[in-house]
Amino acid sequence: MPATARDHRTPAAVLTLPRHARAAAQARHTVAALAHYDEDVADRGKLLVTEAVANAVEHTDGPSVTVEVRVDHLTGGMFCAVFDTDPALPVPDGPVVACTAESGRGLALIKDLSDDWGYFRVQDGKWVWFHLRPAPAAAGTSEVSR
Secondary structure, three states: OOOOOOOOOOEEEEEEEEOOOHHHHHHHHHHHHHOOOOHHHHHHHHHHHHHHHHHHHHHOOOOEEEEEEEEOOOOOOEEEEEEEOOOOOOOOOOOOOOOOOOOOOHHHHHHHHOOEEEEEEEOOEEEEEEEEOOOOOOOOOOOOOO
């Protein structure tokens, strides 16, 4: 998912993380560092990248997962995509999960808390992506300089 020369969202981070439980924390720390301009985008981004990477780690057959994070310097929005080798398509509205279950809510959270999300297959797996936009500035407030 490389950025084009005309794209003002330049890749801020591309991570190849080992298929390990710590991968989600590494991705979360990267999002926190890159999305610091907007607290809401940072908070949602950290939660959603954690869920997306945890899903990828659980379902991939490969030795690693790839995470790409882009920050739109014009709007403060964030785009994140996570690659895994599992060919199965994501199902965010799957069976109802028991309230005591420790897993099964990740895609539903991505669907509900992102501004846009989706997935697409590629030859060796799939990318699950989400986009976050900052809330519109309140009337009478000025934008923080970046």
